[in-house]
Amino acid sequence: xxxxxxxxxxxxxxxxxxxxxxxxxxxxxxxxxxxxxxxxxxxxxxxxxxxxxxxxxxxxxxxxxxxxxxxxxxxxxxxxxxxxxxxxxxxxxxxxxxxxxxxxxxxxxxxxxxxxxxxxxxxxxxxxxxxxxxxxxxxxxxxxxxxxxxxxxxxxxxxxxxxxxxxxxxxxxxxxxxxxxxxxxxxxxxxxxxxxxxxxxxxxxxxxxxxxxxxxxxxxxxxxxxxxxxxxxxxxxxxxxxxxxxxxxxxxxxxxxxxxxxxxxxxxxxxxxxxxxxxxxxxxxxxxxxxxxxxxxxxxxxxxxxxxxxxxxxxxxxxxxxxxxxxxxxxxxxxxxxxxxxxxxxxxxxxxxxxxxxxxxxxxxxxxxxxxxxxxxxxxxxxxxxxxxxxxxxxxxxxxxxxxxxxxxxxxxxxxxxxxxxxxxxxxxxxxxxxxxxxxxxxxxxxxxxxxxxxxxxxxxxx
Numbered sequence: 533x534x535x536x537x538x539x540x541x542x543x544x545x546x547x548x549x550x551x552x553x554x555x556x557x558x559x560x561x562x563x564x565x566x567x568x569x570x571x572x573x574x575x576x577x578x579x580x581x582x583x584x585x586x587x588x589x590x591x592x593x594x595x596x597x598x599x600x601x602x603x604x605x606x607x608x609x610x611x612x613x614x615x616x617x618x619x620x621x622x623x624x625x626x627x628x629x630x631x632x633x634x635x636x637x638x639x640x641x642x643x644x645x646x647x648x649x650x651x652x653x654x655x656x657x658x659x660x661x662x663x664x665x666x667x668x669x670x671x672x673x674x675x676x677x678x679x680x681x682x683x684x685x686x687x688x689x690x691x692x693x694x695x696x697x698x699x700x701x702x703x704x705x706x707x708x709x710x711x712x713x714x715x716x717x718x719x720x721x722x723x724x725x726x727x728x729x730x731x732x733x734x735x736x737x738x739x740x741x742x743x744x745x746x747x748x749x750x751x752x753x754x755x756x757x758x759x760x761x762x763x764x765x766x767x768x769x770x771x772x773x774x775x776x777x778x779x780x781x782x783x784x785x786x787x788x789x790x791x792x793x794x795x796x797x798x799x800x801x802x803x804x805x806x807x808x809x810x811x812x813x814x815x816x817x818x819x820x821x822x823x824x825x826x827x828x829x830x831x832x833x834x835x836x837x838x839x840x841x842x843x844x845x846x847x848x849x850x851x852x853x854x855x856x857x858x859x860x861x862x863x864x865x866x867x868x869x870x871x872x873x874x875x876x877x878x879x880x881x882x883x884x885x886x887x888x889x890x891x892x893x894x895x896x897x898x899x900x901x902x903x904x905x906x907x908x909x910x911x912x913x914x915x916x917x918x919x920x921x922x923x924x925x926x927x928x929x930x931x932x933x934x935x936x937x938x939x940x941x942x943x944x945x946x947x948x949x950x951x952x953x954x955x956x957x958x959x960x961x962x963x964x965x966x967x968x969x970x971x972x973x974x975x976x977x978x979x980x981x982x983x984x985x986x987x988x989x990x991x992x993x994x995x
Contacts, residue, residue: 616634
């Protein structure tokens with residue numbers, strides 16, 4: 533059951549709506565005026581999110597730019613969301629190994645952030661990538677981890693998806709008993725939540741498993757209920773799958789007319805919405821049905837469709853591979869450009885620190901020089917205090933990156949460490965200030981600017 537796989541952050545859409553176009557234009561406008569700060573990271577990943585289904589290659593580049601900037605700013609939330617969108621874009625491009633790699637990087641960040649919902653979503657998405665890569669045991673392991681997080685934190689509103697994905701993983705593993713158990717659990721949760729969308733996915737999953745177990749009556753019932761519910765939704769991809777599943781059940785029940793009707797229904801919806809893989813599956817099955825019905829002309833017509841669709845699918849695979857290669861190179865160029873930007877910014881920062889480091893001793897030497905000249909002692913004292921203040925502030929500036937890294941940018945811990953440093957530096961500052969000012973002004977009397985009184989001797993003149 534392909535549709536059972538549900539991507540929590542990967543919401544499917546076919547085209548960009550008018551509202552999305554307005555939102556995209558608004559985000560582009562905000563990006564033009566945005567500074568290199570966390571707001572820019574937010575705008576970048578929001579714009580990437582808008583493009584992920586329609587233009588995944590563009591989404592990929594925007595997410596990469598957001599990631600590089602978030603790393604530079606030590607903005608963990610932005611980094612996590614950018615990685616999620618990188619993975620989503622790579623999923624839509626069909627590059628599952630790279631998507632898995634980015635979801636694993638996101639997981640490391642979420643382990644530090646300790647936000648249960650985001651942590652559970654990361655685990656779930658890793659499991660989904662393992663399903664797509666055929667590593668079902670790894671997938672099941674991560675789904676169970678996600679389920680334990682959700683259970684421990686009462687995240688019942690997203691539990692349905694993990695149960696659904698466990699059902700799909702066991703289905704692909706051909707463990708139909710376990711698959712049925714988890715699909716049934718997901719159905720019970722969807723029913724309790726009164727979610728029609730979730731219920732239809734679970735019903736189709738249950739029906740697919742029952743069909744594999746040759747329980748045709750129960751399978752037919754679940755497919756029929758799902759199709760009735762799907763009439764109220766826009767999920768025509770799932771409708772294609774349910775229709776074809778019901779066609780196969782009717783074929784097993786020796787009802788060729790009903791089988792033909794539902795197979796054609798699946799084919800029609802697949803063709804209408806350009807679900808090429810669904811259209812191909814339905815067309816291929818119709819060939820078999822017409823052969824059984826001894827209608828060679830119809831069988832041959834659908835066989836031609838099947839061959840054409842197969843060529844189209846192969847062509848799409850080639851295009852997808854080319855897109856993966858192209859997007860990989862574009863991504864590399866973006867990374868190089870971002871690294872150059874960050875290197876320039878880091879160089880400017882280092883030069884500023886170097887300038888400050890040179891200026892402070894020069895300023896102190898200037899103070900010493902001035903102390904030898906005729907200038908008021910209060911000015912010498914003021915310059916000495918400024919020298920010390922500059923030195924201690926420069927020391928704090930140098931320590932800040934190390935403290936931030938040590939505390940993982942936790943404000944409370946940063947504040948406690950700097951308060952402790954201040955508790956040590958302030959008394960030291962006052963002590964050194966006293967010694968320094970005393971030294972600078974020890975031989976310095978206040979410079980008197982009033983008139984001088986000169987005593988003169990009275991000169992006796994001759995009589």
